[in-house]
Amino acid sequence: MVTFDAEPYDFTFDPKTVALVMIDFQRDFVYPGGFGESLGNDTSFLLKALPPAERVLKACRAAGLFVIHTREGHRADLSDLPVAKYERGNPKIHIGDEGPMGRLLVRGSYGHDIVDEVYPIAGEPIVDKPGKGAFYATDMDTILKTRGIRQLIFCGVTTEVCVQTSVREANDRGYDSCVLEDCTGSYFPEFQKAALAMIKAQGGIFGWVSDSKRFLEALATISPDAAAAATSA
Ligand code: TIU
Numbered sequence: 001m002v003t004f005d006a007e008p009y010d011f012t013f014d015p016k017t018v019a020l021v022m023i024d025f026q027r028d029f030v031y032p033g034g035f036g037e038s039l040g041n042d043t044s045f046l047l048k049a050l051p052p053a054e055r056v057l058k059a060c061r062a063a064g065l066f067v068i069h070t071r072e073g074h075r076a077d078l079s080d081l082p083v084a085k086y087e088r089g090n091p092k093i094h095i096g097d098e099g100p101m102g103r104l105l106v107r108g109s110y111g112h113d114i115v116d117e118v119y120p121i122a123g124e125p126i127v128d129k130p131g132k133g134a135f136y137a138t139d140m141d142t143i144l145k146t147r148g149i150r151q152l153i154f155c156g157v158t159t160e161v162c163v164q165t166s167v168r169e170a171n172d173r174g175y176d177s178c179v180l181e182d183c184t185g186s187y188f189p190e191f192q193k194a195a196l197a198m199i200k201a202q203g204g205i206f207g208w209v210s211d212s213k214r215f216l217e218a219l220a221t222i223s224p225d226a227a228a229a230a231t232s233a
Contacts, residue, residue: 004218006210007200011178013151015222019144020060022069023134023156023163025053025118028111030157030185033100035111038091041187046157049185052212053155054117055233056183059219062229066147067124070134072162073105073112080130080137118155134166141173151176153215155183160195167199167206177207180215 003012028034030046037043060067074081078096086095095104101111107128120126127138134140144152152175156163163184167177179199186192199206220227 002218002222004210005214006178006208008204008208011151011176011208011210013153013176013178015063015065017148018151018153019066019068019147019149020057020153020155021134021166022053022057022067022114022118022120023154023166024070024072024158025050025114025156026071026073026112027101027115028073028105030115031101031111033111035095035105036158036187038093038099038104039089040091043187045187045189046185049155049157049183050115050117051233052180053183055230056153056155056180056212056215057118058233059216059223059226059230060153061121063219063223063226066149067120068127068140068143069114069118069120069124070127070129070138070140070156070162070166071107071112071114072129072132073107074130076103076106076108078106132162132165133169134162135169135173144175149175152178154179157185158191159184159186160188160191161186164195164199164206171206178215179207179209181209181211183212 001012001014003010029036032043097104102109125143127140129138152170170177196209200209216230
């Protein structure tokens with residue numbers, strides 16, 4: 001078992017039954033010209049989550065932990081896109097429209113895919129989800145349960161939308177979740193703070209919050225390779 005400092009209290013996990021969950025590190029959210037910007041957001045706020053998330057990803061790989069990635073997006077024919085989601089925000093450019101990185105939030109387009117820094121490697125499933133939550137209309141729960149996973153370490157964007165929705169869904173399905181604060185990002189600094197506060201309030205009503213430093217120090221105690229991988233990233 002591995003224990004690390006977190007709020008509201010220490011988080012303990014078994015390396016065999018824990019998964020690193022990388023939520024929606026897609027160009028569409030972190031770079032200009034994508035879906036995130038189409039909603040009126042400044043995407044530069046999200047970039048600072050990438051270096052620590054990359055260190056955590058590389059360390060988890062080196063330690064042999066299970067890693068799973070998600071992407072938010074839709075079928076090319078938009079048959080899984082609710083009208084409400086299409087119309088919401090009355091944007092100038094809609095989901096499915098052609099943008100500088102290809103069709104916005106459509107599977108197979110360049111903008112829909114995950115950024116190079118944290119790109120999945122062989123053996124790391126990618127869950128394509130039509131909604132904000134990782135469990136809605138996906139095989140996320142089946143994949144995790146099949147591997148005997150019970151605890152989840154979360155990185156990803158955005159904190160109060162897809163990360164928090166996924167943590168809430170995971171909580172109702174019986175998983176323990178810990179969100180690594182500096183490996184997540186929001187377009188709104190005040191929402192970043194509030195989303196994490198909501199997760200850890202009331203004795204950890206949805207889960208725990210920690211950061212990459214505390215998690216990586218703990219991982220290094222069971223894996224010298226993880227320590228080396230984290231410093232080389
Ligand atoms: N808009 C926003 O903050 N986020 C999303 O639409 N999706 C995710 O968080 N991935």
